[in-house]
Amino acid sequence: MPDTPLTLRALNRATLARQMLLAREQTSVLGAVEKLLALQAQQAKPPFIGLWSRVAGFERDALQVLLQRKEVVRATLMRGTLHLASAEDYRHLRASFTPLLEASVASVLRERAKGLDVAPLVKEARAFFDEAPRTFEALRDHLVARHPQNDERAMGFAVRMFLPLIQVPTETEWGYPGTTDFAVAESWLGAPLRAEADLPALVQRYLAAFGPASVTDAQTWSGLKGLKSTFEALRPSLRTFRDEKGRELFDLPKAPRPDEDTAAPARFLPEFDSLVLGHEDRARLVDDAYRSKLITKNLRVPATFLVDGFIAGTWTVERKRAAATLVVEPFAPIKKKDRDALVKEGEALLRFMEPEARTFEVRGH
Numbered sequence: 001m002p003d004t005p006l007t008l009r010a011l012n013r014a015t016l017a018r019q020m021l022l023a024r025e026q027t028s029v030l031g032a033v034e035k036l037l038a039l040q041a042q043q044a045k046p047p048f049i050g051l052w053s054r055v056a057g058f059e060r061d062a063l064q065v066l067l068q069r070k071e072v073v074r075a076t077l078m079r080g081t082l083h084l085a086s087a088e089d090y091r092h093l094r095a096s097f098t099p100l101l102e103a104s105v106a107s108v109l110r111e112r113a114k115g116l117d118v119a120p121l122v123k124e125a126r127a128f129f130d131e132a133p134r135t136f137e138a139l140r141d142h143l144v145a146r147h148p149q150n151d152e153r154a155m156g157f158a159v160r161m162f163l164p165l166i167q168v169p170t171e172t173e174w175g176y177p178g179t180t181d182f183a184v185a186e187s188w189l190g191a192p193l194r195a196e197a198d199l200p201a202l203v204q205r206y207l208a209a210f211g212p213a214s215v216t217d218a219q220t221w222s223g224l225k226g227l228k229s230t231f232e233a234l235r236p237s238l239r240t241f242r243d244e245k246g247r248e249l250f251d252l253p254k255a256p257r258p259d260e261d262t263a264a265p266a267r268f269l270p271e272f273d274s275l276v277l278g279h280e281d282r283a284r285l286v287d288d289a290y291r292s293k294l295i296t297k298n299l300r301v302p303a304t305f306l307v308d309g310f311i312a313g314t315w316t317v318e319r320k321r322a323a324a325t326l327v328v329e330p331f332a333p334i335k336k337k338d339r340d341a342l343v344k345e346g347e348a349l350l351r352f353m354e355p356e357a358r359t360f361e362v363r364g365h
Contacts, residue, residue, distance in 0.1 A: 003242040006212065009260035011243060011284040012309045017256040018209050019275050020054035021267050021306065027055060029062045030086060033072055037209045038083035039274055041074050044174040046270035047084045049303075052352050053267050060174075067169035070189060074167040074176065076160065079223035079277075080104050082167070087189055093205075094164055094185070096197040100223045101161040112154040118162055121147075125159040126184055133168045133181035133188075136160070164193055199230040204252065210278040212241050212251035220280035247281070264309030266341040268349050272301045276311070286311040290331045307338045315346075317353060324350045324357035328364045339364070 006014070016022045020032065032055045033039065039047040052058045066072040073090050077083045077097055085093075105118070121143065128134065128142050139159065140152045147155065164185035169175045186192055206218050213221075215228045231238075231250055241249040251257070269275060275285065282291055293314065295301055302314040305328060313330035326346045334342070346362035354360075 003240045003248060006241045006243055006249065006257075007260055008244055008283060009309075010257065011212065011249075013260055013262050013264065014212060014251075014255075014257040015210065015275070015278075015284055016264055016306075016309050017258050018211065021275070021309075022258065022262060022264055024054060024056040024058075029055060029058065030066055030071055033066075033084060034086045034089060035209065036274065037089065037205050038077055038085040040272040040277060041082045041084045042272050044172075044176040046272055046303075048174060049268070049270035049349070049353065050273055052349070053269060064169075064171070064175055067175050068171075073185075073189070074169070075165065075185065076101065078221060080161065083274075089205075090166075090185070091189065091191060091193050092198065093194075093202055095194050096199055096202045097222070097224070098197065105158050105161050109154050109157060112151050116150060116154060116158055118158050121155055121159055122162045125163055129163075129165070129182055129184050130187050133183040135179055135181055137179070139182075199224075199227065200234055203227065203230050203234060207238070207250060207252050208255060211255055212239075212249035212257070213279060214247055214249055214281070217279040217281060221274075221278045243281075245281075245283075264306065266338065266345045267306045268315060268345060269304050269306065269311075271303045273304070276301055276304065287331075293331065305342060307334060307342070312338075317350065319354055319357065322356075322358040324354035324360050326350050326360075326362045328362065330364065334364075 013022070020035065025032070027035070029051060032051060039050050041047050048060055048063060051063060063072065071087055072084055073087050074082055074084050075090055077085060077094065080101055124143065124146065125139055128139055136156055140156045143155045144152045165182045166185050166188045167176060168181040168183050170177055202222070203218060206221060207213060210217070210221060215231050219225060219227050238250045239253050241251060243249055276294055282294065286294060287310070290311070294304070294311070303316065304311045304314050306312065312334065313328055315326055315328045318325045318327060326349065328342060328346065343362045347360050350357070350360040
């Protein structure tokens with residue numbers, strides 16, 4: 001069958017539907033985390049904001065409880081970065097990222113990786129963390145005492161990439177303090193991890209959360225190379241489309257693809273939101289003229305906001321005594337009706353983020 005064409009707006013609405021951004025959904029927090037597959041969690045706060053924008057009636061405690069129950073974990077996954085994922089998904093999918101994580105040791109450390117005997121380091125680190133959850137600073141001190149000839153940072157990085165580890169949550173405001181303890185994943189969860197990669201499951205879950213998408217999109221999101229063969233093996237069970245540039249896109253047959261005229265509400269996304277990092281081609285989310293504003297020179301992904309389903313600017317929060325202010329910086333002038341919707345949504349976001357403030361204001365530049 002010929003590929004079905006998809007307009008840019010249709011592609012945008014399909015992606016927003018998967019990302020729970022066409023309407024806040026009535027779902028459990030665990031269900032939302034699994035639907036999204038994982039939430040980027042380089043910092044502790046953004047996943048809470050990302051869920052608030054997607055889940056009807058979301059409250060911080062709901063995620064905190066899941067972290068304390070070990071039903072959701074914070075660990076290294078896609079692109080070698082920290083994510084929140086359900087414990088079940090982590091156990092099943094972590095092995096799919098093993099080649100990426102282990103290869104990063106040589107690619108990142110380069111000369112510093114030479115001479116490192118990784119296997120004994122991982123064994124020592126496993127025993128060290130199994131005695132009790134501890135910080136990476138404590139691990140590096142432990143390894144340096146045993147291997148004074150080695151680079152302590154290089155040893156720590158190698159362990160972080162080779163040994164499946166979970167960050168231990170606390171009862172701090174956003175679940176994790178600035179310096180966190182780590183535990184061996186199998187020990188923390190009390191269950192083994194899947195030993196082999198499951199790339200077909202990973203691709204299908206990716207399409208459910210980010211599709212329709214190309215092979216290159218999936219590779220950009222995951223950090224994995226060579227996914228074309230997995231897509232080809234799945235092709236008989238997938239639908240194919242073409243975007244306005246003629247690129248082939250894959251999708252699950254029964255996944256939602258709303259009409260391109262479906263209304264899309266104003267929404268605020270946190271720093272490093274997975275929506276922004278889910279595709280190589282971000283035209284479905286932002287005009288090419290503004291794409292460079294989504295990732296800074298030091299590789300930070302700023303907090304953004306959506307107008308009519310597309311990224312229209314960035315935002316920050318200022319807190320001075322009892323006053324909380326959300327500062328929006330649009331890429332281009334915004335129509336009044338859209339400004340009004342942003343103000344309403346922004347004030348609600350401020351009350352979620354800064355509940356102890358007494359005044360709330362949304363200010364535009």
